[in-house]
Amino acid sequence: MGFSRRSFLHRLGAVGGAAATYSAMVSLGLMAVPARAGPMSLPAGLGRGRSVVILGGGIAGLVAAYEMERAGFTVTLLEARDRLGGRNWTLRNGSRIEMVGETTQTVAFSDGLYMNAGPARIPSHHEGLLGYCSRLGVPLEVEINSSRSAYIWSAGSNGGKPIQMRQGVNDTRGYISELLSKALSRGALDQDLSAEDREKLLPFLRAYGDLDETGAFRGTERSGFAQVPGAAGQFGRSREPLPFRELLANEQLRATLFEDQLYMQATMFQPVGGMDRIVAGFQRAITSPVRMNAEVLEIRQSPGAVAVTWRDRVRGTTETAQADFAVVTLPLNILAGVESNFDKPVKAAIAGVPHDYSNKIGFDAPRFWEKDQIYGGISFVGGETNLVWYPSNGLHTARGMLLACYGSGRAAKGFAARPIDEQIAIARGVVARLHPGHEADLSAPAVVNWSKIPFNMGPWPAWGGRGGQEGHLDDPAYRLLNLPHGRVYFSGAHLSQMPGWQEGAVLSAQRTLNLIAERVSNSVAEGRARASAA
Numbered sequence: 001m002g003f004s005r006r007s008f009l010h011r012l013g014a015v016g017g018a019a020a021t022y023s024a025m026v027s028l029g030l031m032a033v034p035a036r037a038g039p040m041s042l043p044a045g046l047g048r049g050r051s052v053v054i055l056g057g058g059i060a061g062l063v064a065a066y067e068m069e070r071a072g073f074t075v076t077l078l079e080a081r082d083r084l085g086g087r088n089w090t091l092r093n094g095s096r097i098e099m100v101g102e103t104t105q106t107v108a109f110s111d112g113l114y115m116n117a118g119p120a121r122i123p124s125h126h127e128g129l130l131g132y133c134s135r136l137g138v139p140l141e142v143e144i145n146s147s148r149s150a151y152i153w154s155a156g157s158n159g160g161k162p163i164q165m166r167q168g169v170n171d172t173r174g175y176i177s178e179l180l181s182k183a184l185s186r187g188a189l190d191q192d193l194s195a196e197d198r199e200k201l202l203p204f205l206r207a208y209g210d211l212d213e214t215g216a217f218r219g220t221e222r223s224g225f226a227q228v229p230g231a232a233g234q235f236g237r238s239r240e241p242l243p244f245r246e247l248l249a250n251e252q253l254r255a256t257l258f259e260d261q262l263y264m265q266a267t268m269f270q271p272v273g274g275m276d277r278i279v280a281g282f283q284r285a286i287t288s289p290v291r292m293n294a295e296v297l298e299i300r301q302s303p304g305a306v307a308v309t310w311r312d313r314v315r316g317t318t319e320t321a322q323a324d325f326a327v328v329t330l331p332l333n334i335l336a337g338v339e340s341n342f343d344k345p346v347k348a349a350i351a352g353v354p355h356d357y358s359n360k361i362g363f364d365a366p367r368f369w370e371k372d373q374i375y376g377g378i379s380f381v382g383g384e385t386n387l388v389w390y391p392s393n394g395l396h397t398a399r400g401m402l403l404a405c406y407g408s409g410r411a412a413k414g415f416a417a418r419p420i421d422e423q424i425a426i427a428r429g430v431v432a433r434l435h436p437g438h439e440a441d442l443s444a445p446a447v448v449n450w451s452k453i454p455f456n457m458g459p460w461p462a463w464g465g466r467g468g469q470e471g472h473l474d475d476p477a478y479r480l481l482n483l484p485h486g487r488v489y490f491s492g493a494h495l496s497q498m499p500g501w502q503e504g505a506v507l508s509a510q511r512t513l514n515l516i517a518e519r520v521s522n523s524v525a526e527g528r529a530r531a532s533a534a
C-alpha cells in the first residue's frame with residue numbers, strides 16, 4: 001500500500017516483464033493515445049511469437065511495419081503496386097502515370113526535375129512525420145509555401161491583370177485600418193471600446209495599415225516599389241495603391257490569409273530530392289518481407305487468426321497469408337471492393353464514405369518566374385486549376401517543375417472529366433494570364449487525376465462532404481472503423497483528423513499499434529496470472 005506509481009510499475013515490470021508494464025502504463029493513462037506524435041517506444045519483446053499482416057504500403061503501413069518489427073512481431077507487408085509509398089509518389093523522367101480510362105503517360109522531365117504527385121509539403125507541427133524523417137536520415141530542405149512576389153488573379157479585378165500578393169495583403173490592410181480608424185475617430189465604436197483602448201488602438205492602426213498622420217491610407221512601401229531604392233539619387237517610390245474596389249472584386253483576396261493557417265505556414269519542409277525519399281528511408285530500415293505487386297483480394301478472420309488472400313499481379317498466382325492480427329490501411333473506397341467476412345455494419349461503414357477529387361498538372365519550364373522575383377510560393381487563380389505553385393528547390397538553375405494546377409473538391413471533379421489535352425491547355429492558359437508570353441515555354445506536361453489512379457481512386461475520403469471539417473471529423477462510420485474489428489485493425493490517414501496529410505497516417509498507425517500493444521500486453525498478463533494461479 002502507499003507505493004508510488006513509479007515503484008508500482010517497477011515491481012510489475014519485474015514480475016510481468018515489459019508487456020505487463022506497458023499495459024499498466026496504458027491503463028494508468030501514461031501512454032494513452034498520444035495527443036501529438038512523438039517517437040513510439042513499444043517494448044522490444046512485446047510481439048515475440050506473434051504475427052501481423054499489414055495491408056497497404058503507404059505511410060501508415062510503413063510506420064506499422066517499422067514499429068512492429070522493432071517490437072518483435074513477425075511482419076508481412078502486402079502492397080498492390082510495384083512501389084511503396086501509396087499516395088506519397090514522386091514523378092521523375094521516365095515515371096509512368098497510369099489512370100483508369102486514360103492513355104498511360106510517361107513523364108519526360110529534364111534530369112533532376114521531379115513532381116510530388118501527392119504530398120509536397122510538411123508543416124512544422126507535423127512532429128510525427130518529421131520525427132521519422134529525422135530517425136530515418138531523410139534530409140529536409142525548406143519548402144517556400146508562400147511568396148509575397150507571387151500573385152492573386154481574378155478575371156473581374158484589376159482589368160484581368162494579376163495583383164502581387166504583397167500588394168493584396170498590404171493595400172487591403174491599409175484600407176481596413178483606415179476605415180476602422182475613421183470609425184473610431186467618429187465615435188462609432190465608443191460603445192464597444194473604453195476610452196483608454198481607443199487611445200491605444202488608433203496609433204496601432206496607423207502602424208498596422210501604414211496610415212498617414214491623418215489616419216488615411218495613401219499607399220505603402222510594403223506593397224512594393226514603383227521605383228526601387230538604388231544608388232545615389234535613386235530614391236524609393238512606393239507603388240500607387242490599388243483602388244479598394246479592385247481588391248474586393250478579386251475572388252482570390254482571401255488567399256492573402258493562406259499562410260496564416262497553421263497547415264500552410266509560409267516556411268514548410270520537403271525532403272531533398274522528392275517526397276518519396278521518406279519512403280526510401282522506411283524501405284532502408286524495414287527488414288521484414290515486403291511483398292509488392294500483391295493485390296489483396298480477400299480478408300477472412302476466425303477467432304484464432306486472420307487470413308489474407310492476395311494475387312501476385314506479375315505471376316498471376318494467388319497466396320494466403322495467416323497472422324494473429326491484420327492492420328488494414330487500404331483506402332476505404334478500395335477496401336469496399338475486397339471480399340471479407342466483416343460484420344454488416346462494418347461493411348456498410350466502409351462502403352458509405354465517398355471519395356474526394358484532386359488534380360495536379362506539372363510542366364518542365366525555364367525559370368521565367370524567378371525573373372519576376374518569385375522564388376517558391378503560390379499564385380492563386382481559383383476556378384478549376386486553383387493555383388500555380390513554384391519550385392522551392394534548384395533556385396537559379398536552368399529549369400524547374402512548375403505546378404500549373406492543383407485543385408480539389410467539386411471543381412476538380414469537373415476538371416478531371418475533361419480530356420487530358422484540354423486539361424493541359426487550360427493549365428497552360430492560366431500560366432499565360434500570370435506570366436504572359438511564357439505559356440509556350442511549358443513542356444512535358446504530367447497530369448495526375450487522383451480519382452483515376454488505381455489503388456487509390458481518389459485523394460482522400462470526403463468525410464468533410466458529410467458536414468465535417470478536417471480537425472473536426474466525427475460520424476458513426478468514422479467511430480466504428482476506428483475500433484478494432486476482431487483481429488482486424490483499420491488504420492490510415494482516412495481514420496485521423498487529417499485525411500489529407502501524411503501526419504494523419506502516422507498518427508493513425510501509431511494509435512493502432514498502441515491498441516494492438518495493449519491487447520497483447522493484457523493477454524500476456526492474463527496468461528501469467530492464470531499460470532501463477534494454477
Ligand SMILES: Cc1cc2nc3c(=O)[nH]c(=O)nc-3n(C[C@H](O)[C@H](O)[C@H](O)COP(=O)(O)OP(=O)(O)OC[C@H]3O[C@@H](n4cnc5c(N)ncnc54)[C@H](O)[C@@H]3O)c2cc1C
Nearest residue numbers: 056058059060080086087119120121296492493500501502
Ligand atoms: C494530391 C494530394 C496532395 C497531398 N498533399 C499533402 C501534403 O502536401 N503533405 C502531406 O503531408 N500530405 C499530403 N497529402 C496526403 C497524404 O498523401 C496522405 O494522407 C498519406 O500519404 C496517406 O497515407 P496512407 O498510408 O494512409 O494511405 P495510402 O498512401 O493511400 O496507402 C494505401 C496503400 O494501400 C495500397 N493498396 C490499395 N489497394 C490495395 C490492395 N487491394 N492490396 C494491397 N495494397 C493495396 C495502395 O497502393 C497504397 O500503397 C496529399 C495527398 C494527395 C492525394
